[in-house]
Amino acid sequence: MLTPQSQLLLRNIGDLSGAVLLVEPMADDLARELSRESDLQLCCYTTDKTVANNWQQQSQAPCYFAAELDAKHLAPGKKFDTVVLFYPKSKEQLAFSLAQLTPVIDNNTQLYLVGDNKGGIKSLVAHAEKLGLHAHKLDNAKHCLWFALTGLADKPQQAQPMAQFKAEVAGKTLQFCSLPGVFNHGKLDVGSAILLEQLGFIQQGNVLDFACGASVIGTFLLQQAPGIKLYCSDVSALAVASSKATFALNQQQAQVIAADGMPDGTPLFNHIVSNPPFHTGLKTDYSVAEKFIRDSQQKLISGGTLTLVANAHLPYAEWLKSTFGNVKELARRNGFVVYHSRKN
Numbered sequence: 001m002l003t004p005q006s007q008l009l010l011r012n013i014g015d016l017s018g019a020v021l022l023v024e025p026m027a028d029d030l031a032r033e034l035s036r037e038s039d040l041q042l043c044c045y046t047t048d049k050t051v052a053n054n055w056q057q058q059s060q061a062p063c064y065f066a067a068e069l070d071a072k073h074l075a076p077g078k079k080f081d082t083v084v085l086f087y088p089k090s091k092e093q094l095a096f097s098l099a100q101l102t103p104v105i106d107n108n109t110q111l112y113l114v115g116d117n118k119g120g121i122k123s124l125v126a127h128a129e130k131l132g133l134h135a136h137k138l139d140n141a142k143h144c145l146w147f148a149l150t151g152l153a154d155k156p157q158q159a160q161p162m163a164q165f166k167a168e169v170a171g172k173t174l175q176f177c178s179l180p181g182v183f184n185h186g187k188l189d190v191g192s193a194i195l196l197e198q199l200g201f202i203q204q205g206n207v208l209d210f211a212c213g214a215s216v217i218g219t220f221l222l223q224q225a226p227g228i229k230l231y232c233s234d235v236s237a238l239a240v241a242s243s244k245a246t247f248a249l250n251q252q253q254a255q256v257i258a259a260d261g262m263p264d265g266t267p268l269f270n271h272i273v274s275n276p277p278f279h280t281g282l283k284t285d286y287s288v289a290e291k292f293i294r295d296s297q298q299k300l301i302s303g304g305t306l307t308l309v310a311n312a313h314l315p316y317a318e319w320l321k322s323t324f325g326n327v328k329e330l331a332r333r334n335g336f337v338v339y340h341s342r343k344n
Contacts, residue, residue, distance in 0.1 A: 004142035006030040018081030031058035047237040067241035071103035087115025092180035099159035177245035183213040195309035205270025215243035230254040262295040
């Protein structure tokens with residue numbers, strides 16, 4: 001199965017030559033399709049653990065999973081002939097991704113961007129000009145656009161450093177760190193704020209913050225109950241790096257894990273807490289949250305709890321009731337609901 005962005009790339013595969021770096025590709029069958037192009041030397045850089053796992057299953061080509069591109073490991077002393085960047089969710093992350101490319105490109109590198117029309121790529125020409133670059137549209141199909149981007153080798157972008165932020169919630173001042181591309185970069189979202197107000201019962205045991213983002217939830221829990229053993233997991237390397245920086249800033253200890261779904265190698269939990277995602281890229285995708293609820297039941301001790309926040313229109317109560325046999329509303333406000341289930 002191929003996403004429209006990957007289909008448009010394959011439609012323009014003639015633009016690719018030599019050593020090719022794909023940046024932030026989709027979690028689809030593109031790696032398998034491109035592996036049939038024997039004249040291309042492929043490499044992948046992604047901050048998404050699902051993409052990394054998917055790529056490694058489909059191709060023998062190297063895939064580098066990290067928050068930042070380490071050219072020493074990816075391509076020591078090597079410049080890529082072609083780079084294809086899949087347009088990210090935010091303009092801030094675009095600048096961050098472009099900055100990662102400086103060590104691996106030169107004036108001979110051909111740089112392309114591909115993205116969904118609904119994801120912001122329509123504004124690329126204007127945005128590129130603000131960055132001192134030039135974007136030229138080459139193709140338009142599958143509700144996606146294919147651009148050539150020039151000027152990056154002469155005007156390298158500066159990566160935004162890890163930024164620090166503060167938020168006030170439930171009588172506590174929270175300090176946290178965040179990189180572009182992390183969920184609600186630089187601010188505490190309304191759903192998580194409502195969730196935090198309902199977590200006073202968590203005082204001890206093994207606790208998992210699933211889909212942790214910048215670990216605002218995790219650092220709140222450690223302020224509230226320093227004796228808990230905290231685990232945090234996220235599919236994003238950007239989130240993992242941000243979480244580690246958040247705990248270092250607050251002088252707290254937690255185990256942060258990059259995981260596609262429920263993390264492996266952990267003990268059973270007394271409590272699992274989450275503001276779970278319901279999007280895969282731009283597409284609404286309930287399967288992540290539904291699987292998370294099913295898997296949570298297996299990762300909790302008897303009597304353990306799952307507490308999560310969700311948009312009120314989502315069918316989480318039904319899934320929780322089906323999985324745990326019980327579900328309680330702890331709060332409902334501003335279009336969000338905090339649900340609580342206990343493993344019998």
